[in-house]
Amino acid sequence: MPETYPSIAHFHTIRVNQPASKFYNSDYLRTVCDLWEYRGSGLMNLHGSTGDLVLLGTTTEQLEPVFFELTHELQQDIGGSGSNLRTPECCIGKARCEWACYDTQDLCYELTQYYQDELH
Secondary structure, eight states: OTTTOGGGSOOOEEEEOOOGGGOOOHHHHHHHHHHHHHHSOSEEEETOTTSSEEEEOOOGGGHHHHHHIIIIISOOOBOOBOSSOBOOOOOOGGGTOTTOOSOHHHHHHHHHHHTHHHHO
């Protein structure tokens, strides 16, 4: 009923790939929050069921500008929620674990790059 409720006629969700081990810096988070406040509802879900940073609620007209800003200005890829492959995630690994035997962050990055088409 978009005529009756025009402010909620659109409510698109965008998933953003989380960084390895979910390490964010405050500048990145501020930039994403500013982008979403400007282009979307301002509602976010950090690591929903897909593991991604989920941006909740925007209009169809804002989808391409959001995608462009994420991919070109923030060098960030969108996440995936298809049934064939979800966005991979990893443990903290060598970043903080003194017993890490393997670079899990590097493996997660390599798998993401290898299977990127299937994520989308």
